[in-house]
Amino acid sequence: MMITFYDCASAPNPRRARIVLAEKGVAHETVQIDLRAGEQLGSAYRQINPQCTVPAMRVIEDDGSALVLPDNAAIAAYLEARFPDPPLMGRTPQEKAEVASFNWRMEFDGLMPIAEALRNSSPAMVDRALPGPVNYPQIPQLAERGLLRVQRFFAELNEHLAGRDFVAAGQMSIADITAVVAVDFARIVKIKPDERHPHLLRWRSAMAERESMKG
Numbered sequence: 361m362m363i364t365f366y367d368c369a370s371a372p373n374p375r376r377a378r379i380v381l382a383e384k385g386v387a388h389e390t391v392q393i394d395l396r397a398g399e400q401l402g403s404a405y406r407q408i409n410p411q412c413t414v415p416a417m418r419v420i421e422d423d424g425s426a427l428v429l430p431d432n433a434a435i436a437a438y439l440e441a442r443f444p445d446p447p448l449m450g451r452t453p454q455e456k457a458e459v460a461s462f463n464w465r466m467e468f469d470g471l472m473p474i475a476e477a478l479r480n481s482s483p484a485m486v487d488r489a490l491p492g493p494v495n496y497p498q499i500p501q502l503a504e505r506g507l508l509r510v511q512r513f514f515a516e517l518n519e520h521l522a523g524r525d526f527v528a529a530g531q532m533s534i535a536d537i538t539a540v541v542a543v544d545f546a547r548i549v550k551i552k553p554d555e556r557h558p559h560l561l562r563w564r565s566a567m568a569e570r571e572s573m574k575g
């Protein structure tokens with residue numbers, strides 16, 4: 361089998377898939393897509409991923425069949441099924457449900473408001489308020505709301521992590537990965553955890569010990 365991973369070293373969403381690959385120790389080749397230069401919208405990449413986003417992954421199976429995974433959800437589901445050890449999406453039905461729920465919350469309450477705050481205010485992203493093949497104008501009020509939601513996300517995550525080592529199901533999972541990526545990416549809108557978030561800071565330091573988190 362051969363895996364080609366379409367990455368952008370500076371972007372948050374590909375980092376999530378990069379960490380999953382590292383946690384599972386999956387061999388792959390990496391191709392960097394230059395988002396600043398708009399390579400994701402060019403015809404070459406569009407043919408690989410019509411959604412014009414990273415991450416994406418191309419898999420050539422041993423029988424020669426090929427498959428393109430166009431987003432984090434597909435990549436995580438595929439890697440978990442193909443390389444079950446270590447599990448990152450829970451083991452039992454209950455754990456799987458809890459991980460899926462928290463992963464979505466980390467995405468919706470964490471990554472999304474950061475993206476809203478950044479993409480609706482940055483002069484470099486005029487008309488690129490959403491990723492993907494269609495241009496959308498910025499809505500400045502969404503940037504303001506995004507900042508409020510990021511603050512709330514930090515406070516809620518901190519409370520949730522009191523007495524817990526992991527975000528969901530008492531084990532390392534994609535919910536921790538999405539949460540780490542969101543917390544780190546919040547720097548781009550000048551929000552960082554501080555003394556108001558002791559539980560979050562403890563969890564983040566423990567996560568920093570993992571080899572997968574270093575990239």
Ligand SMILES: N[C@@H](CCC(=O)N[C@@H](CS)C(=O)NCC(=O)O)C(=O)O
Binds near residue numbers: 413414415
């Ligand atoms: N839901 C997608 C979102 C991917 C996404 O938004 N990626 C951003 C980079 S972090 C992107 O490709 N942006 C391209 C653009 O801004 O044009 C996933 O998780 O894979």
